[in-house]
Amino acid sequence: MSNPFTAHPTAIGESYGQHLRYASGFGWQMIKGGLACLIHGLFPFWFETTGSTTIRRLHARLHCTAARAARTQAQDEAEKQSAIAA
Helix, strand or coil, X not given: CCCCCCHHHHHCCCCHHHHHXXXXXXXXXXXXXXXXXXXXXXXXXXXXXXXXXHHHHHHHHHHHHHHHHHHHXXXXXXXXXXXXXX
């Protein structure tokens, strides 16, 4: 039976600690961007681009992580196929 705390991080090529740091950092950036949007709603002259900049930055970061995870999964599959063929 797989460990629910490590199954997903392992699937994307990270340890539990690496995943915790990455996901926590991502979450804090989302919170900060959200707070900036709320403040911008009250004071339209503050944080005029912070929300959209945060979204673009996080999207790029997530896209890079997804590409790395896909490479890791492809490498794992190739190794499995090599082991089966041997």
